[in-house]
Amino acid sequence: MNNMNEIGATEKRKNGSLPWKSLAVVFVVTLVISGVVIFFVLQSVLQLDANNQYNSVVLENNGGVRxxxxxxxxxxxxxxxxxxxxxxxxxxxxxxxxxxxxxxxxxxxxxxxxxxxxxxxxxxxxxxxxxxxxxxxxxxxxxxxxxxxxxxxxxxxxxxxxxxxxxxxxxxxxxxxxxxxxxxxxxxxxxxxxxxxxxxxxxxxxxxxxxxxxxxxxxxxxxxxxxxxxxxxx
Structure with a gap:
């Protein structure tokens, strides 16, 4: 009887811990996805800034006149x-x-x-x-x-x-x-x-x-x- 109670308690602990593990996995995945999104957004901004800087140099160096x-x-x-x-x-x-x-x-x-x-x-x-x-x-x-x-x-x-x-x-x-x-x-x-x-x-x-x-x-x-x-x- 005691063994059955212990098994039941263990199952409850396992069942009770599953949602927390799932939430932890979801949280980590969300962080990873957010990081990837932020990375590509920053890359786009930096690339745009680089292009603008390049264009300004071209405009300043019109025909060899800077x-x-x-x-x-x-x-x-x-x-x-x-x-x-x-x-x-x-x-x-x-x-x-x-x-x-x-x-x-x-x-x-x-x-x-x-x-x-x-x-x-x-x-x-x-x-x-x-x-x-x-x-x-x-x-x-x-x-x-x-x-x-x-x-x-x-x-x-x-x-x-x-x-x-x-x-x-x-x-x-x-x-x-x-x-x-x-x-x-x-x-x-x-x-x-x-x-x-x-x-x-x-x-x-x-x-x-x-x-x-x-x-x-x-x-x-x-x-x-x-x-x-x-x-x-x-």
Whole structure:
């Protein structure tokens, strides 16, 4: 009799515990399903955000012209100009400034960029004189003021261009403002060496802030259009 009672009590305990186990299983399954749903929702949101970010980059880099919004303040710096006198970046304030980093012994990229810069000036017509044009050398050892002047005279831009003789210490300090990179290569048997360097142009507004980064090869008409807009707003 006692055995029967114990068996009955055991059965009751078992029967009574089944609903709790079922509830526990349902609870765990619900948590898993909820976690999966939340995961995919978050993935969708993150993917949408990534797509929006990508689209904004594409819009900013229209044809190689990347506008900086808002315009970025820059560190001032002073280098020796092609006149042999010290000149600072802040000296160009009051007009838009179009410039690039290069070196006079450059066989292709730098002369092409200079030519594009002069095309921009031509496209601006009479307002071409309302813009400053600057060449900053990353090869200060060779690009003395005399060499800079010869470089400009050979291309008949001596009345338009201003040159600055590079200084490694100064360029190292301010280079991060422009994403500047340059590296002198090993000289050949004749002592000639090339310089790998950033090939962008940069457009500053009359307040001396970085307004646009212009990738190498950007069509001059797009650059002129951007400068014309800036001149109209000034």
């Amino acid at each position: 506008d900086i919004t808002p315009p970025r303040d820059l560190q001032d710096f002073t280098l020796t100009s092609n006149s042999g006198e010290p000149m600072s970046l802040s000296d160009f304030q009051g007009k838009p400034l179009l410039f690039y980093f290069g070196y006079t012994h450059c066989p292709d990229v730098c002369p092409i960029s200079l030519n594009d810069m002069m095309k921009v000036r031509e496209l601006l017509g009479d307002q071409g004189d309302d813009v400053n044009y600057l060449f900053i050398s990353v090869d200060g050892e060779r690009d003395t003021p005399e060499i800079l002047n010869n470089f400009f005279e050979m291309r008949s831009v001596e009345d338009v261009m201003v040159g600055m003789q590079g200084d490694d210490e100064v360029l190292a300090r301010v280079g991060s403002d422009y994403g500047l990179y340059y590296e002198l290569q090993e000289p050949d048997a004749n002592g000639y060496y090339a310089v790998d360097h950033t090939a962008n142009m940069y457009l500053l507004n009359p307040e001396g802030q970085l307004l646009s980064i212009l990738a190498y090869g950007t069509e001059p008409d797009l650059i002129a259009e951007r400068i014309q807009k800036l001149l109209d707003e000034s």
